[in-house]
Amino acid sequence: MNPILALLKENNISDTQINEIFEVLTQNPLAAMATISQLGLPQDKLQLLMGQVMQNPMLIKEAVEELGLDFAKVEAAKEQLQK
Template structure:
């Protein structure tokens, strides 16, 4: 299981919230950061999760694939962030 998804599940984040988070990550990464901060994760895990999301796009791709979402939107979002 993807480590981001695993961490979220360990903190009793529902599947619906996880899907919502990754949809946000693929469509608007900056807004997704606000969504992540509202999940109620302990501060240490929140920082770790934010670091993984920002520094390792491969994990996002794996999670998106695992959840059955559209990865092409991730690529579009990354292009928007680099502008």
């Protein structure tokens, strides 16, 4: 299992919430980060999660694919942020 998904699941984040996070991520990565920070994760877990996301963006792609979402939307959102 993807380490981002595993971390969320081990902290009792529901599949519905996880799907919502990654849907938001495909549309607006900054909003997704705000959503993640509001999940009530312990600070050390939150820092670990954010570090994984920032250091290894491929984990996001893997998680999106594992959830069956469209990674092309993630790429489009990333391009918008770079403009």
